[in-house]
Amino acid sequence: MSNKTFIKLLSAVIMMSACMCMTSCDDPNPSESDKPSSPEWENILAFNIVDGEAEVRCVSDTVAEVKIPSEVTIDGATYPVTTIAQEGFSNLPKLKALYIPVSINKIKREAFKETDIESLYIESLESWCDISLDYDYYYDSVERRLVNSHSPIRFNTTLYVKGVPVYDLVIPGTVKDISDGSFYGLNCRSVTFPKGVESIGVASFGGCENLTEIRFPDSLREIKLSAFENCKKLSEVDFGNGVKSIFLHAFKGCEKLVSVTLPESLTYVGVNSFDFNTKEYHIKDADWWCQLKRPEWFVLVGGAPLFSMYPDNEDEYPHSLYIGGKEVTDIVIPGSLSKITADTFRGNTALRSVTIGEGITDVGKNAFRNCPGLKDVTFPSTLRTMGWQAFQDSGIEDLHIPPCGLDSIPQWAFYGCTRLKSIEITEPVSYIGMMAFADCVSLTKIVLPKTLSGSEGVIVLDGCICLNEIYVQALTPPNLDFGLPDNLYDNIKVYIPSGTLDAYKESLKWSRFKLFIETDIDNDKSF
Template sequence: MENRRCPVCGKEQDEMYFCRQCGWDFTTDLLIGEWQQEISEEEREIYCERLELLKKNFEKVRKWEQIRQITNDSEEKRGEFDPKQYGVDWESSSVEIPEGYEKIAEEAFRGWRNLKEIRMPKTIREIGERAFYGCENLSVIWWPLGLKRIRKEAFFKCESLRELKLPPHTEEIGTRAFGWCRNIKKVIFPDSLKIIWREAWTGCEALREIRLPEGLQMIGASAFSDCRKIQMISIPESLAERWNEKQCFAEIFRWCENIRQVLIPDTGNFELLTQVLNFSPLLSVSFFHRAETTKKAKFEWNREQKNKKIAEIDSDTQKLTLRIPYGYTQLGMVRNVERIWIPDSVEKIEERFCDIGDLSSRKYEISIKWSQNLKVIGKQCCSGIGIQKLYLPKNIESIGVGAFEHCDFLQWVFLPNTIKKIGADAFEGCPIKVFVLEKGIKETIEQQMKRKFPTAQFQTAET
């Protein structure tokens, strides 16, 4: 039998029924032999269209087979992968990149609106700039285990992404890499992450929680700006230690309107704390500790108190509440706090502890739960706070000068019999109506208060 040439792949065949190269069925070939004289023009046109389509698809298959053969035959790394060089159909919904490539080229899949799934091999180390820019239907990513860098705008406006778990060796996320991926709800960052560039996650409107990994060294301006549903942020110690005045969390989380809780390490860096407290409307700040003594820290604390929260929110009242953990012996200054819990380990409160600015002009009660072992209240400790009743603990010995001056709502005060000294003007400007003095209090203390508040009512309480 005479050899025939396959109309699809062009290979000469000695097989009667089908092509061994591409599988073409010769029994349906209307352009060969006796069939050529019997077909109509309409049948011929349909047949030719089908044949052209088969030829095109075969060329794509052959190119992909060549790519696979190259990568399988050699372990040599192939550099950049660009789908345009290999005839990948830009209307494909799923693409698998062959093994051996280290990088996805810049703008490789930009604007591929039909792309829903991408599979990357473990050899990929870098995703180039705008590689998947505007792939609005991309929802499934098979991440390469060896990935280290995601470049600028790599996944910008990939609006079908829902949840991301970045691979374990990722070190860098570029500028606007995931910008305006509006439907991302959750991101899990690897511990290897070192740098997040500016606006990396800007406009991720569905994102609710950010837990930055320990080891992160830099985060760019507006990195999470316009993430309007974020409610909780966890800031690692590695980032807090590298804090400087050029960085500002208020900028990093700009326009994040629903932040309710921030977890922040107590590194003694109170500039960082001030920035966090400037969030609006921030409802909660929680501190956790490192296991060493910091001389510069305002709080002296027990070495054993590790990873323990010392500030949290009273969600019913929506006012900032400071819970200080057991183990502290002295307290320095805090700002903008409306409710304070002081543990029984505290024996001394430094001067100007509760610096609340203009909060005294607000007509609500500020609550302080005192340490039962407190002995010394420093100078101007609680000046101007909006407290209505003051029940001092029974071990108190000394109240500093101006400690409670200008507390405009203070009307009721309990003084225990352990008090030995009350500084001048301790209650200056307070409209106190009732003093309750514990039985056995020093007579000099009683006389001092009666001279200062001649119209107040004085009562005696049993021990």
């Protein structure tokens, strides 16, 4: 709707003696008796009629207090006021108090951008929990916090329900779903959820920086994206025993939340659901933890995964697992699980040894990434697949992959394992992915199987500055790009099968090595 149309609509006499705008007063939270009756004001509010309902915006940048009417009469016709227009109350630095009637059920994008409401008056918490509110954030460089530009609520906003200020929020018992962004940034000390609530919406309580403790009823099923993000004083959460899903960033930025006990009902946990400072995860058992579903965040290009959307900072969320109050350092994963899902133990700083039980076929992406204390890993003969970066930046010292169904080592699988000294890869591995063993700076020896054919030209050993022995069982030189420093090629001993010297010397990729040693691979115990 153009400004001309709004101005034309304003020419109609708007009868709202109890719903008009008032000038600012000394008391930022006036009582009902102190509020003066509103005269008839023009050029304050404008209305756009869509499908028999009115959409409202403020067209004055001088008012300090606005009361939105529940209905408006234009040209003799009366319309319910149901929507706050896009940018409808944006860039109003003097507006500090706002009255929103129950009739409002939708607030459009950037409705309150650059407008700081100090006092928000509503008539019903139940209807506010159901409001349709876009959520989006911008960074306020003065306040140094994220702000939802679509909501009238800011960090310093006090909510009034029927004229009574709310600092301890009690959600009505009739509410089942709390809408997205509904209380984002609210100045409240506590929130009480009713037994019937089932879903907490996206960013619904994010930025409520005075919240210290939350208890959820057993009826709760899901906590959505960023629901409590940046609740900086939140130190205790009781999840009850009904929550099934905790989504991405649900408790990110909750700096005081150092320990959480996850309910047995949980089946899905999102990437970075908790903060860097959440160090302790108390869980039912290791089997349960391994079966939790976790998202695999990848950008698809031409139908193929290009890169992970998981944050690249490998030190981002270091933590430990606790079972029965005891920190888990050594773990046996039973084969009955068949797979270890992506990110299952990522960032676990307490793990020292892992035995992957017979029956496990798949180790997911990032499953043991950045486990710096993880020295020993025992692989099963049933292993078939391994995900990208599965053991990147872990503390493995000696790697032995036994004969199994694994035919490839994925890219970045053991990248940055700085304590890794020796690698033994067995059949039927035929392919080694990009940078699979790069920056393994302590690596001195690697044994490659007969079945290895190559790496399709990608670098696999970049930064392995201590490497001095390569044992190759393949009769045909594998197509490998090593990526080693130039000065190492003259000194590394390369053990190859008897009768293959000419083939290796003539190979473009292997000809850079100078110290070839032919040996009987069937009887040489070094293989």
